Structures are given as structure tokens and as C-alpha cells.
Amino acid sequence: MIIKLKLLLAIIIPCIILSVLSGCFDAREIDDLAYPMAIGLDKGDDNLLKITLQLAVPVAIAGGGGEEAPGGGGGTSTIVTIEAPAIYSGINMANTFISKQINLSHAKVIVFSEELAKEGIGKYISAIARGREFRPSMFVMVAKGSAEEYIRAVEPALEANPAKYYEMKLRAFDYTGFTTDATFTRFYHNIKSTAAQSYAILASVSKFDSSKDIDNDESTYLEKGRDIPFEGDFKAGSMPKVGDIKSEVMGLAVFDGDKMVGELDGGKTTSHLMVMGGFNYAFITIPDPIKEGFYVLINTSQRRNPEVEVSMVNNSPHISVKVLLEGDILSIQSGINYEDVDKLKVLEDGAEEFFKEEISHYLTKIIEEYGVDICGFGNNMKRNFLTWREWENFNWLNKFKNSTFDVEVDLKIRRPGLMMRTMPVPDSKGDED
């Protein structure tokens, strides 16, 4: 009997303790919470920070209640901007006028303004890393101009859900190569690392209003020595495009410590991905190796992880990178039969030369101009040291700017697409040739 009583008590007491001491106290129904999808941080006009929250409106997204036609765009999210001294105090203020409690667990992006990023964002980053509501997988972006403007410009056209919009758009580098997976974990890790530096996705609002205004003033094609800008020779904001979708992401913001020091365009971001081994596939324009003024388009993908070696040569680091790529031919504008075995080699060599040049541009830029190791070459360097202290004393981040490098690219064309052979287009004039 006593045993039974004990057993009963042993079951009941934990239940009571659980329910009385802890039970339910932090239980929140989903519909009692408001979920910001994007958080924007600007430098405040009068206060330290200007916080912009883009809150999802579930009823509008789900199309329930029949209030508004689905896909209405603006109705699916509501945007608020508050000036406050810090992120949490801003959220506290927002809670007073937003009917539901703000929960940050589904925030997809955090956008810093360029101005703030150049001042240094370490204090905000550590606050975010400490808060347990933040998702480590959210993307870190730097908006040229103001973060608030960028978030207000985000108008999902194809989907009702802004969260999905961010997820899809920021994962698009898998098939464009123009941004990277600058997630918060990676960003924070690189900020604290002694072997790598951080980078964030560059975002902006389109600067052209109509197609007549389009110009290539801000394109980087001239410094790369090209006649015309290629698809990657732009940064966010200056893409030659107009349309309903005003917001743009392209390129990277490069950080030295917690301060932004420079920008990379889309093409350099592709090179960054190739060197890091994160490049999936993308359509890439390559100048025709034989006929000038014509282009070959190759669906390029990374065949194998790049081989990166870092060593000390003449007291300065030397980085050697070997990138292994493969490609499918998408288009041959010149009509030269590159599918032919002999000519294939010409095309491959041309493409290798092109990529080698691209990657060299990128490495020159980060080493000589910015002097920040956003690729994490330091991790390859680390293995040359026996103790942590030695490594710390070596001060890699400082030495990186003296690095030299050599690049090797190995590209194999695998498939010619659905055409086996390129034949010239016959017309009435060319019959005799």
C-alpha cells in the first residue's frame, strides 16, 4: 500500500511541480505573436538607431477572410519604423502599438545601412548573437542608401509571403552566383575569427525609373577592360533594369572587422564562390576565343572543391588556388563549330583564361585594395603553426594584404546541349562560299 502511495506521489509530485513552477509560463499561441520577416537598421536621425520591421500579415498571406485579393503585394506585410537606442528597446517600443507581441524567431534577413556598416556593427551583431530568438540562418545584408528604403521597396510580386520572397531570392545564388550565403552564423563567426573576415550581401533600391534612364556609369566593366558590361559587372542598385520590383541584391559588402570597407560586384562574387567552393551553377558569358565581338554562353558549374594552398614565400603569404569547373554549352553566337574535338580545346582554353582573369581581378581586389581575407585563406594557413599562440602572434589578418597569389583554372566542356554540331546559317548571299 505504501509502495503504491509512493508511486502515486512520485507521479503526481513532478506533475504538480512542473505545472505550478514552470508550466505554461512561456507558452504563447502562434496567433498571439507577430513575426517580423525583415529587420532593417539605419543610423537614427535623432537617436542611435532607426529600426524598421517588416511584419507578415498572415491573414492576407493565406488569403483568408476574403478581405483582399491574394497577391495584392502590399497587403501581405506591414512595415514600421522606430527610432530607439538599441534593437531590443526598439522592439519594446514597437510592442506598445503593434497588437501582437513581436517574436524574432522567423526573421529572414537583417539589413544594415551602408552608413551604419561603415561605422561598425559589432555592437549590434553581439546583441543579436546573444538573443535566442534570432535565427542563425538569417541573412545579413548591407543596403546602399538606407535599410528602411530598401525594405519598403521590397514588394514580392510572385509570391504572397514576404518570408518566402527573402528565402527564394537570397538562395538564388545557387543558380546566379551573384550573392552568397552570408548567413548570420557565418558573419558572426568570421567577425570573431582570426583567420577570416566577414562579408554581407549587398542590396539596394533600383536607381532607374524608366528604361530610357538606363546607363552603365556605375558598372565595373571598364576597370576589367571590357567593351561592354557583362552580366556580373554590376552592383546592387546600378543594374540596368526597370520594373515593378524595385529592390535588388547583387554583390557583396566586404568587412574589415566589424566595419565595411568595400564592395564587390556580381562577377567578383561569382569568383568568390568559386574560390570558396560554394559555386553551384550559373550561365556565364565568355568572349569567343576566335571571333572577336561574339560570345559563348556556358552553363558553368563547379566540378570539384577548389584546391587552395597557402604558404610563406619570401616572408609574405603566397596563395595558390586551383579551381575545377565544368560546363555545358548554351549558345555559340559566332557559329564556329566548337563541338568539334579540336576546337573544343580552343574554347576550353579560352574559358579557362577568362575565369583565371576574373578570379585574379577578384583576388587583386581583396588583397591589394581592401586587404581583407573574406575567403578564409587563414584557415589553410593555420595548419603551418604548431600552437595557437604562435598563430595569434603571426597576425594573419594584418599580413594578408602582403599576399601574392597564382590562379589555375581547369575547365572541361561536358555537353553541347541539344545540338551536336554548329552549322552556318544559309542565306541567299552566302551560297557561293
Add this chain to the structure above:
Amino acid sequence: MVDFIKTVKDFFAFKEPKEIEQFVLKEDENEKPKPEEKSDKKQKPKQKESFISKLTSNNHQKEKEKEDKAEDEKSVGISKDINENLEHIKKVYNIPDNGDLVIREFEIVAKDKSLNAFIILFDGMSDSTIINSSILQPLMLLSNVEVKGKENDLALYIRNHLIPHNQVKMVEKISDIIDEVNFGGSGLFIDGIDKAYACDTKGWLQRSVDRPNTEIVIRGPQEAFTEGMRVNTSLIRKTLKDKNLIVENFKIGKRSQTPCSLLYLKDIANESLVDEARRRLENINVDFIFDSGELEQFLEDSTFLPAPQILATERPDRTSNLITQGKLAVLMHGSPFALIMPITNSDLLHSPEDAYVRFPFSNLFRVVRIIAVLLSLLLPGFYIAITNYHHEMIPTDLLIAIEAAREAVPFPSVMEILMMEFAFELIREAGVRIPGPIGPTLGIIGALILGQAAVAANIVSPILIIVVAVTGIGSFAVPNFALAFSFRILRFVYIILAALAGFLGITLGIFVHGIMLVSAKSFGVPFMAPFGPRTSDGIADQFLRSPIWNQEKRPDYLNVKNQKKQPEISRKWTQKEKKK
């Protein structure tokens, strides 16, 4: 106050737990050195005696006396005087009041003597044709024919020559006759003999062998047990044609005297296990017992464990299969379910069909079933936990869908789910009780109220309907009804735990549930074997199913006499090819 403090002190202070004598299925005798085995065997009867003597000494003295008296009455011998016997029978059966007892008086001629005789039987219980043609006719008509019998003893002479019926017992006690008559037999008394004849003339109407109702398979035999025990034993003998199949008879119920049988394979089943089952069956003290469900409750180890510790099956093929593994089966008259013991958790998750379909199919079944178990047990709790505590786990799109769906629902999600689960239980219970002709009405009401109206009226959110529906379907996919029942109960516990503390609560629940299951025993076999105490072939044979030619051993935890089921190579034809 002092008492209270003492209880609290007792609760927290460590005390060595009292040793409770419990049956444990020990390692096979073959695996142990012989002297030990002997001592084991010697000890066991002692334990038994002490156990029984304790039981009886606990009883009040008066009851014991009463019992003795009843015993005396039962052991009344048969008198030579037929009238005395008749009087006695009439007294026992309260003749003027009792309407369906037939007493037929007649005369027979045996050894040139005319003797008075009477036969008693219950109308409707006995087969009149058999009694007429095999008992009455030969006695009354053929007794005149000269029979060359050498016997001097009249009783023996009558048995050997005058009653051509196939099952006749000569008995000396009236109680034996009464038992036989109560069970559809007939009793024949003849003047001048102090013995009577108990003839088995059972002939009541009973259901014929039918298709199984609760354990339906697509591939496999389509027979089920019926209410008649002998029909059931014959069904087993029919499938299990083995000379070592023992059918031991028991009678349970002091007054009902319900016949039961214990079935096992003599050269396979562990002896101590058989002894234990016999001991439990013999020591059930109850007046009446009607169904094996009651018997199960008398036999099982723990009443309060939600999971069943004895498997009830209505399939002769499954019973036979489990008997060949070295388990025991108990059949009971009046119940179309056989009780299998000992069982483990995985037995409850198996269906007889697993063995009949091909290897890939049965593995799919098993995986689906495990998922069904997890769903039916944990899904509602899981839903509550993530929607109340762990929002970051939900994909954002789903989160927004749930949020939009819940927007107009006035109740917290715990209330919502409890309401829906209760409504579902209601439909289930009503579905079983509802008379056949109005059955479809229930379906319509249930579907409309639960599926549509509740959502339309914003009482519950549509996502919750999916949760409840999947849970319900999951619980129907559990092959054992009793196990599904235990999950139905525990599901509510998990819902409450999840509502109290999210995943922490569910973890606590799984922890306590796991401890209960691992410590449980079914006839001395750990309930979670082969996973709880790890024995060989756990994953391959119990969780999943290995190919049939690879199932070489009987379950290790049963400690059977013959571990091997089939040789290493059971498909000899694969071997032949090589030799050539």
C-alpha cells in the same frame, strides 16, 4: 501533522525496496550447469506451497469450513438405490422449479434382469439424436439381444456392451455427473449399480467457423476461433500437426467450471514457464468467468500498465505460429480469443500477415506501423509543443498558414485539441455501440460536425483537424487493438505534458513511459525484450523482418528448449547447384 511529516520523510528517505517475489524466466537449464538446475527445481515447489498456504491462511476460518461442507456435498457417492440418486438429483437441481432439466425414466434388461434407469440432460444443450440413437435405443431395445459378454460386473458389462456411444465415462460421484450435465452431457443412472455413466452428448447450437473480425489479413488463412473450445483446439491442431502439442485442461470458476486449455509444444516451451502458467491458472479463485478478457485480467502481471501483457488473438494460424516460437496459448470455452503469453512489445506490433507476404512488403508494413505508433502517440502532443513553445521549428510558410487559420479561433490550441480528441473518442465509442441500421447516420454526423461545421464555425482550425485525423488513422494502423487502446489513453497524457512544458514535458513523458515499459514483465519476460535487455537479433527480426530463410533461431528471451528453428541453409536447392 506528525504523520504528514513522517510521510514526507519516508518519501524522500532511501529505503531498501521490499523484495516482491516475482516469477522470472531464467536462463535455459541446458545453458546452466546441472546441479544448479536441480536446486532451482527444488526451490520452486517450496515457493509455490508457501504462496498457496499464505493464500488459504489469509482466508477466514469460516469460509474454509463452508468450503469443506461444499466439498462434502460434492463428493457424495452414487448410491445403489436409484431412487436415492433420483432424489438427490432432484434436490440438487431444484426440480419442480427448474424447467429445462429432462429426467427420462425407463427400464433396461441386462443379464436377464430388468432394471430401472433414468437419464438426465438439459434440454437444448444436448444432441437428442445422439442420445436417442446411441444411448436410449441400444439400452432399451438391444439389451434384449443376447450378448456374449464375459464381465461379471454389471456396470462394466453395460459400459462395454450396451452403450455404443463414443465418449462415456463411468463415475462414482454425483458431482462428476452434475459437471457433465451442466456442460451439455447427459447422466445415466441404473438401479443396483453404485456407478453412473457420464456421456458427452454436447449438442448446443454455436457459431460456425467464420472469418476473423478484428485481425483481418489480405494474404493468409481466413479462419477465426469460435466460442466452442474444442472447435478452437481442433483449429489449432489442424494447423499445428505436431505430436508434441500438449493441450492441458483446466477448469476455472468455482461455480462456472469453465473449461480452459493450456497449449504448448512440449519439446520447445520452457518448463518453468509452463509451470508458472499452470500455477497461475490453477490458482484463480472466482465464482464465474465468462470471457478470456476476464481471464487475461486475472493472469496478467501488472494491472496498471497501459500496455497489454497478454496477446489476445482470434486467429488460429497466429496462435500456432506463436506456440511454435515457444510461447503458451490459453483457450477458454465461450471466448473466440486465444491468450498468448509471454509477449513482448514487438509482438503487439506484428501482424500475422508479416510472415505471409514477401520480405520487402513486410518490412514496409513494419516501418509504416512504427510510424503509425509514433503518430498516434505523439503527434497531438508534438503539435501542441511546437505551436506553444517552439515556433522557430515550424517552417515559416506553415507558421503563417497556422496563424491565419487560428486567427478566428477563440480557444487556446490545447483546448482545441482536447475537444477534438474527445469528439473523436466519442465517435469511436458511439460507433461501436450504435445499432447497425443507424450506423451510417453517425458517420454523417461525425464527418459533418468534426470535419466541416467545427471549422466553419471557427471552433477549431483546419490544421488541427488534420492532426486529429492523422492521429486517428495512425491508431487504427496499430495491429493490436489493446495496444492502440493504451496509446489512446497515453495520448491525452502527452497532450497535457506538452501543454505544460513543451518538449521538456514530452521528454519527461517518454522517460517515465520508457521506464514503465522497460521494467514491465509478461510472465517473467521483460516486456521490451529484445530491445530493453538487449538480446540477439533484435533489430533484424523484431523491429524489421529478416528474410524467411534467415530466421534460424527462436526468440532468445523465451529460453526455449530448442533454440534452432531451421538450419543455417534452409533453402537446400541453392546448395545443390554448387555441388554439381
